[in-house]
Amino acid sequence: MNVKRTVLVVAHVGRPAALRSARLVVDRLTAAGVAVRILGPEAADLRCAGADVVPATPEAAQDTEMVIVLGGDGTLLRAAEMARPAGAPLLGVNLGHVGFLAEAEPDDLAGAVDQVVEHRYTVEERMTIEVTVRQDGTVTANTWALNEGSVEKVARERMIEVVTEIDGRPLSRWACDGVVCATPTGSTAYAFSAGGPIVWPEVEALVMVPISAHALFAGAMVVSPSSVLAVEVIGVSGGESRKRAGGQTGTAAGVLWCDGRRRVDLPPGARVEVRRGAQPVRLARLTGGGQAGGAVFHDRLGAQFRLPVAGWRGGAPPQRRRSVAGDAGDGAATAAGCRKRPCRPPRALRGRG
Numbered sequence: 001m002n003v004k005r006t007v008l009v010v011a012h013v014g015r016p017a018a019l020r021s022a023r024l025v026v027d028r029l030t031a032a033g034v035a036v037r038i039l040g041p042e043a044a045d046l047r048c049a050g051a052d053v054v055p056a057t058p059e060a061a062q063d064t065e066m067v068i069v070l071g072g073d074g075t076l077l078r079a080a081e082m083a084r085p086a087g088a089p090l091l092g093v094n095l096g097h098v099g100f101l102a103e104a105e106p107d108d109l110a111g112a113v114d115q116v117v118e119h120r121y122t123v124e125e126r127m128t129i130e131v132t133v134r135q136d137g138t139v140t141a142n143t144w145a146l147n148e149g150s151v152e153k154v155a156r157e158r159m160i161e162v163v164t165e166i167d168g169r170p171l172s173r174w175a176c177d178g179v180v181c182a183t184p185t186g187s188t189a190y191a192f193s194a195g196g197p198i199v200w201p202e203v204e205a206l207v208m209v210p211i212s213a214h215a216l217f218a219g220a221m222v223v224s225p226s227s228v229l230a231v232e233v234i235g236v237s238g239g240e241s242r243k244r245a246g247g248q249t250g251t252a253a254g255v256l257w258c259d260g261r262r263r264v265d266l267p268p269g270a271r272v273e274v275r276r277g278a279q280p281v282r283l284a285r286l287t288g289g290g291q292a293g294g295a296v297f298h299d300r301l302g303a304q305f306r307l308p309v310a311g312w313r314g315g316a317p318p319q320r321r322r323s324v325a326g327d328a329g330d331g332a333a334t335a336a337g338c339r340k341r342p343c344r345p346p347r348a349l350r351g352r353g
Contacts, residue, residue: 012071147186
């Protein structure tokens with residue numbers, strides 16, 4: 001029995017380029033006999049007559065082969081909320097700048113769609129985290145994240161006071177702006193901005209990074225993927241969060257954000273536990289030559305941060321040794337060439353601002 005192939009298309013409808021690209025994807029997939037779904041809130045902007053419109057719920061990606069996402073990493077994180085429970089891989093099409101989660105570039109979008117139609121892609125799994133919030137021992141919230149869960153202060157003018165814990169043992173008490181608990185995928189996002197290390201996606205680990213902590217010991221930590229991280233909220237620096245205007249306790253001292261999308265208010269005494277998620281997020285990686293084959297992580301890294309690579313010769317075949325004078329001349333010419341023409345990443349990988 002042949003089951004018709006189905007793809008869900010998710011787009012950032014606030015970008016005209018995403019609308020044009022989404023229509024191209026839908027037209028090309030339907031022409032190849034692949035059924036296409038689009039989300040109800042996006043249907044009016046996309047105006048794709050050949051697509052089935054479905055509600056924007058976690059069931060939207062059920063029984064789909066893939067979710068194609070047109071936008072930035074934020075759009076892909078939104079689509080992950082539907083793709084993860086369905087086990088469907090995400091294929092991100094980068095629009096506007098180099099995204100760490102995106103796979104294809106709009107310059108060769110038609111070629112990327114053809115590779116999907118021809119089953120020329122692989123699937124990799126990205127580690128997630130499960131986040132549990134407790135109050136007085138009672139679970140008050142359960143959520144998850146692909147990038148990070150961050151405990152942050154609410155009051156701009158005051159720090160939040162927390163005690164951190166790893167594997168059931170206290171680590172340190174900090175007055176800070178917050179604490180980020182991230183996956184390797186999230187190490188290039190908020191955790192990196194807070195001073196954390198970049199962890200390659202293939203590395204299995206958890207990362208804890210304090211944000212602007214007022215302490216001598218406030219470095220980022222990389223721990224085992226089987227560890228359990230915890231952040232206990234004591235209150236706001238100065239103690240004003242402990243009481244409301246009428247003297248009642250329990251007003252929020254902090255807030256938990258997961259991937260910048262899911263929010264949980266944290267009163268004093270709240271405890272946030274972070275552990276490895278049981279269900280990963282799956283990403284599609286195109287195979288074969290050409291731009292549609294995608295770039296490896298360190299190429300994306302170099303392009304995103306415009307890292308200088310002038311003078312790098314790794315991978316170049318060794319040149320024949322002619323003479324001492326010749327070698328000196330070649331070295332001078334190479335150095336002069338690098339000064340005049342700085343090495344740049346391939347055009348497809350350059351950031352577009």
